[in-house]
Structures are given as structure tokens and as C-alpha cells.
Amino acid sequence: MSDLTEALSVLPEEQRSSMLHAAADLQDEFRGVFGVETIERYLASSLLALQAAKIKHFVPTFSARFARQRLRALARMEGAAAGVPSIVFLCVHNAGRSQMAAGWARALGRDRVEVFSGGSDPGSEVNPSAIAAMAEVGIDITEQFPKPWTDEVVRSADVIVTMGCGDACPVFPGKRYEDWEMADPAALDVAGVRPIRDEIGKRVQALLEQVGIV
Numbered sequence: 001m002s003d004l005t006e007a008l009s010v011l012p013e014e015q016r017s018s019m020l021h022a023a024a025d026l027q028d029e030f031r032g033v034f035g036v037e038t039i040e041r042y043l044a045s046s047l048l049a050l051q052a053a054k055i056k057h058f059v060p061t062f063s064a065r066f067a068r069q070r071l072r073a074l075a076r077m078e079g080a081a082a083g084v085p086s087i088v089f090l091c092v093h094n095a096g097r098s099q100m101a102a103g104w105a106r107a108l109g110r111d112r113v114e115v116f117s118g119g120s121d122p123g124s125e126v127n128p129s130a131i132a133a134m135a136e137v138g139i140d141i142t143e144q145f146p147k148p149w150t151d152e153v154v155r156s157a158d159v160i161v162t163m164g165c166g167d168a169c170p171v172f173p174g175k176r177y178e179d180w181e182m183a184d185p186a187a188l189d190v191a192g193v194r195p196i197r198d199e200i201g202k203r204v205q206a207l208l209e210q211v212g213i214v
Contacts, residue, residue, distance in 0.1 A: 002037075007044035010051070015060050019047065022064035030071055033080050042074075043067040049148050054124050062145050069116060073156040076114075085211050086114040088157040090165055094119030094146040096127040096185040097163040100197055103134050103141040104204040109213045116157065118149025120168035130185055133193040137201070159211060178207070 004023060008016045026039045046066040076083055087105055089098040094117055102117040109115070123146045134141050154160060154170050161178045162169040171177070180203055185193045208214040 002040055003044040004040040007047045011047075011060070018060040019043070019063065022060055022067075026064065026067060026071065029068070030075070033075055034071060039067075039071065042070050046070060049150075050145075062147075065145075066147050070150055070152055072114070073116065073150075073153040076156040077152055084112055084114055085158045085213060086116065086156055087159045087161065087207070087211075088149070088154055089115070089117040089161045089163070090119065090149055090154075090169055091117075091163040091182075092120050092165050092168075092184070093123035093186065094148075095123035095125065096130045096193075097180075097182050097196070097200065099126050099141055099144050099146075100130050100134055100185075101161065101163070101180075101200050101204055102144070103139045104201045105208065107139045108205060109208050112213045113208065116149075116153045117144075118147055118153065120149075120165045122146035122148050127185055127193075129188055129190045129193045130197070132190045133197045136190075136194070137197070159207065161207070 008019055011019065023040055023043055026043060027036055030039060043063060047060070047063040050062055050066060073086070076086065089101040089105070091098040098117040098119065102115045105113060105115045126141060126144050126146065131141055149170065151170070155172055157175065159176045159178065161180060163180045163182045164184060182200065183196055185196050205214070
């Protein structure tokens with residue numbers, strides 16, 4: 001039994017079909033870069049990781065998106081994908097600070113930067129107050145979801161920004177790290193999140209300028 005077949009066995013029938021379609025799409029996207037076994041292994045482990053994180057309203061689409069991000073990072077590591085600079089934002093739950101930072105980086109850097117985020121203990125959903133606060137500045141993070149970081153994503157990054165994950169944050173020699181002290185917006189309403197959102201935006205802008213993206 002393959003890793004993917006075993007992982008799919010816990011899903012309802014209709015979700016199994018969606019996952020198989022996702023596997024076929026990933027095989028087409030990474031044809032000539034990774035073999036079928038590697039793609040299926042990453043899709044299966046991404047599914048299991050998100051299940052372990054107890055993502056609310058789980059849909060196979062999230063697993064496919066997570067697997068795609070990881071495979072893109074792996075391709076960067078192995079020199080199979082040329083690319084733009086990569087930044088990873090890490091916090092505890094990947095539900096507030098790191099999601100807002102990633103949203104800012106995507107909005108400001110556009111296609112000139114590749115952005116990832118992750119958490120040491122992923123939450124079940126992105127903080128609604130963070131979503132609302134980012135919407136106020138025209139940045140949509142409604143399609144994002146909490147997820148754990150993975151070695152290939154962190155190792156492939158040019159810059160790793162940590163926010164409150166302390167000793168749980170992964171440390172790899174030779175990588176550029178920045179630690180941003182930010183209040184956790186988990187229990188705050190939109191008014192309480194706004195100052196955090198704005199400070200993160202300023203820091204992301206400065207970081208993108210430092211690495212020559214904007």
C-alpha cells in the first residue's frame with residue numbers, strides 16, 4: 001500500500017476522489033522534476049500534517065496547496081527551480097502574525113518574492129480578526145490556512161523571520177534569521193490587531209527593500 005493510498009483510507013469517498021485529482025495535477029505540474037512516488041509521498045504527508053493540526057472545514061484542496069508549496073521548496077533546494085528570493089514567516093499557531101506578514105509580503109512583493117509561512121503548533125483556522133484587519137488595507141488572506149513548517153520550506157528560504165516561537169523555531173546554519181517581537185493577536189478584536197498589522201507591514205516593507213525586492 002502506497003503512502004497516499006494509506007492516507008486516503010481515512011477520508012470520505014468524495015474527498016478521496018478530489019485528492020486523486022490533486023495528485024494528477026501535481027504530477028503534471030512537476031513532470032520531469034519529481035517522480036510519482038515523491039509527489040504522492042508529499043501529498044500524503046501534507047494531508048496527515050493538516051489532519052494532525054485539526055484544521056477546521058478541512059478540504060483536500062488545502063493538502064494539495066500545502067504539498068505544492070513543499071514541492072516548490074524542494075525543487076529550489078535541489079536546484080531544479082530557478083527563482084526569486086524566498087521568505088518564510090514563522091510563529092506559533094500560523095494563524096495571526098505569520099499570516100499577516102505573509103499577506104503583506106505577497107501584496108508588496110508580488111511575483112518578485114516567494115512567500116511561505118508556518119507554525120510550531122498550528123491552529124485550527126486563521127484568526128478572524130487578522131483576516132478582517134488585513135481586509136481593511138486591501139489584502140485578502142481568507143484562503144490561507146494554518147500549517148506546520150517543514151524542513152524543505154525553511155531550508156530553501158533566503159530569509160527566515162520568526163515571531164514568538166522561541167526555541168521551537170528551526171535553526172539551520174548559514175541562513176539569515178530575523179526575530180520580530182510582536183504581540184500575539186490571538187485574543188484581540190480588530191481594533192487590537194490593527195497596530196500589530198501596521199507594524200508588521202512596516203517591517204515587511206523594510207525587509208523587502210533590504211533584499212532588493214521593492
